[in-house]
Amino acid sequence: MSREPLPIAAEFPPPSLDAWRKLVEKDLKGKPFSSLQSPLEGGLSLKPLYTSEDVPSPVEPPGVAPYVRGTQPLGHTEGGWTVCQEYAGPDVDSTAESLRTDLERGAMGVWLLLDAPYGVDVKDAATLKRLLAHVPLERTPVHLEPARDVLAPASLLLQVADGLGIQRAALKGSLGIDPIGALARSGATKADVAATLREAAPLVTSLLKEAPGLRALLVSSRAWADAGATPVQELAWAIATGVEYLRELERAGVSPNDAARSVQFALSVGAHFFPEIARLRAARLLWAKVVAASGGSPEAQAMTLHARTASATKTKHDPWVNILRATSESFAAVVAGADSVSTTPFDEPLGTPDEQGRRLARNTQLILRDESSLNRVADPAGGSYYLEELTTEVARAAWAELQRIESLGGMSKALTQGDVARAIAESVAARDKAVRTRRLPIVGVSEFPHLGEAPVRREPHPTPVSTTEGGSLPLRPVRLAEAFESLRDASDRHLATLGVRPRAFMVSLGTVAEHTTRSTWIVNALSVGGIEADEHRDLKDAAQVAESFAKTGSPVAVISGPDAMYPEQVPALTQALKARGARFVAVAGRPGDHEAAFRAAGVDLFIYAGADLVQLLKTLHQQLGVA
Template identity: 75%
Template sequence: MSQVPLHIAADFPPPSPEEWRRLVDKDLKGKPFTSLQSSLEGGLSLQPLYTQQDALGAPPPEPPGVAPYVRGGHPLGHTEGGWLVCQEYSEPEVALAAEALRVDLERGAQGVWLCLGKARGIRVDDAAALERLLASVPLDRTPVHLEPETEPLKAASFLLRAAERARVPRSALRGGLGIDPLAVLARTGASPAGLGAALVEAAPLVTSLRESAPGLRALLVSTRPWADAGATSVHELAWAIATGVEYLRGLERAGVPPEHSARSIQFALSVGGQFFPEIARLRAARLLWSKVVAASGGSPEAQAMALHARTASATKTQRDPWVNILRATAESFAAVVGGADSVSTSPFDEALGTPDEGARRLARNTQLILRDESSLNRVADPAGGSYYLEQLTGEIARAAWAELRRVESLGGMAQAIAQGDVSRVLAETRAAREKAVRTRRLPIVGVSEFPHLGEAPVHREPHPTSPDGPSPRATRVAEVFEGLRDASDRYLASHGARPRAFMANLGTVAEHTARATWIANVLAVGGIEAREHHGFADVDAAAALFAESGAPLAVISGPDALYPEWVPALTAALKARGARAVAVAGRPGEHEAAFRAAGVDLFLYAGADLFALLSSLHQQLGVA
């Protein structure tokens, strides 16, 4: 065996970006380079390659623990014990929620995040109820965070009273009191006292806790109302910072300097399904908040953001809910790599109703595995140094800063909410996102991609209804297609079978398999079962097989070259044998007019509004 060292780097010098670009342009064969870019919500684009040149001109980021804290708020990251495993709870019944807290804390959770309220949350009406809720929670060593739906100051007083009754000194308390008046305004559409009055009322508490309970943060900036309503990641970040700005100003007017008020604010952001952009967004959040506090006169120590990250509710599905385990794992992974101080992983069955103990266990253990088996806590800022993530962090920060300035030009976040600007933006965002979902540019595994018609349903107790009306829930991206599957289930219950389609596959198996497989998956998205038939001797044979199948829908699928000869005659024959609807797989191109004249009802192809097409089929098949 040769003992001569192999110097690959010397023999194969790295190509320059310009050389790489020339090779790529050659392989694209006339397609624009932009075809390799991926679009993100908020007007951002991901490049196919990031190199050292992308970092030139920008100063290297400060190390972890140094302002502006892009790389994390602690010098050693989470290497000393890890991030805080802080599960969230919204079970309305106090007794059931208390039992969930007890089990989770005994089996690995380190903190609790309590969503309180009648419409959506634990129904804590008085201090005694909160004491029952926290009966098994050792307040002297367990961070407790409140997120009340309304009346946050009352909820804060309940927690402080519960600590007194348990003989726990305030100096030992850690967590947050959840005073977030703008979230109340966004969630309920009303702010009884007004933002200014609410902050004036909160100011004495902020001041007193600075000395008596330094481990408690009085104010909260939660993006839950906007994330659940469909905000993009850029809007969610910008509006969080804009809310923080409002709180700094309001508390300063009430006599609390930004140096103190900044240390009393905690942020809670939702983490969605775009893995790397979400990592970059959490890093950008710390950067922007540091800049805001610095501009307000706060010290470098006051500029550090206390950041809680929760897995997004909007990304979860009711269909094939087991995929939610993967979604929550990726979102938790992104939250940790992005440097969140505490993370909450939602149970996989959250969208179905009240999570059961098994689902809570899986959610809790997701973080424990990431920490104790994947060792994500052993590296300070694992994202640091990546040309891609460093560049993306800056781009997201700039986009969010531009939106922050726009909100400021309206008079601030409170005015943007009151004037309806936030509602307008959310409506536009939801419309754009729904279009992406309907055309499958935003695919949803198990729902709009790779649906499993024979999946065993997962049943959960429905979320309890508030005495004041139905509880508000997150706008989930999968809902539009899940409605079609619900209709198919009702059809199955009343007819004994799902709506069926006869697949008239033309040509050889090799010629039609790829397109026929794609069509079968498309039909399953709408809960329509495809029955495939491979090849026919002639039109009459195909029509006879269709009549025997008893299916009301026929889909012609095969190579485009066979369509001009087969489609007109076959469509007429199928309609003559009772087909309520005939669809053709693929774009019709120049033959559309002729095919429609022959009786073709619609065309199924990639990029079409799949929801509209499937809804049309439901109408024609009597499913809707």
């Protein structure tokens, strides 16, 4: 047998992008080529194909400014990224026990949300010492994220370390001085941003000498990410916050080089896997450009990046699907080269996570590291035409938004003047429309709901109290699933009060082959609102349908079947149903040219793909007596 290589590809002419496009346009049969592009939030879109022409120049290797491919030459191949659990439990002692358990079982770092009702209530050094009783500070990174008083916790951590005789040079983590984040999260700071940073300037300088592993400043995007900002907005506003910190610290006598080396970034990672990878890579690029323009050294241009799985994507109903969501988001953060990652426990939307929720979150990262070996490759995304080009596009879009914020006078002014709230409101409205029409589906809530799921109970989170202190209203956290979850909650209350869920009579017309697709869709759509479909098939005529309906006692009837049968049967069925007591008749599918005739016969509602399903289900709830 010949061992000569068989160069099959060499026997064919190399394909060209133009030739491919001509074939695609032929197959589109008149549709525009743009129909193959997938729109993203922030005005971006994904092309159907990326080639070497999209990345004409080589990207710098990992460890080289502007650090698109990571800040370390070997990535996280030596030891991996830091598995960093987040904690916000209201009880200090139980949270301290959670810290002990998690650190013994694989967690490597601690991220503490502080200030009740947002996080752990730490008022003094003694309380913080109790909280960190089982945390070996000399080898465990500790990160603080206060919601209100951003200066006091920094000194408390240092007091605890000094009291335990731990050298400051051994400390790692961040102290969480983030006045803009506090302004956005709680609507109040004890001093304005400039005054806070002036007061923090001596600490920034001293820590660079005494505790180089401890970063004084934090840029957290949590407030606007949780409130519904687009990924591009979140990135741009985080960089804008960093710019303002550099500027104010320079006025306080700290060089941009030293200030940049004192900043820790913390970004949320959402559901769109590849765009989120590109966004985190773009974050390093933009920060490097900012620091370089400010006169910072290549070393100072390296971003220290913490990534957390997004809260907005998680659901209260069927919360087990949150495990899959958090896995995808953690995977994206790791592939993008985050230095530390926090995985949200699946039960976090329900209240304070329990040990099972924290264990599953922790083990998600351990599996990615130890079984998927994601720490063995430096920049797995590097060299992908798709991701390299998308990184550039995301960076350009975020830079344009950064310039807009700068034209307003900076991030703190954009917050206090209401520009950020206005922009978020527009983003939330657009996203809410996509959710309500199920163009943005939510598994377990707006798609494939499980009405028989066993409820998961947790101690509820305390309710934050709004304040206008400091000249700004707080940004309210929202989750994508809230509108649909309110419908399910109403159904659950109906079940608890009356012993049954709201139920609608449903007749499926035609043969099984003719009605199965639409009937299955409508049953699923009703279940989204917690409405059970009492489905009836093989009924011969309108009289039999009406007779079956009368026996159910339901005030609502739904007609489902093939479009071809509707013109003849829908008017007769509707009239027969209403004659036997139906207060409300809905038809599955778009009515088209027959809408006037159907409504004249008594049809009240049409349920179809692309409609505002939340509003349709609210209407059905009203008719079914669901409070």
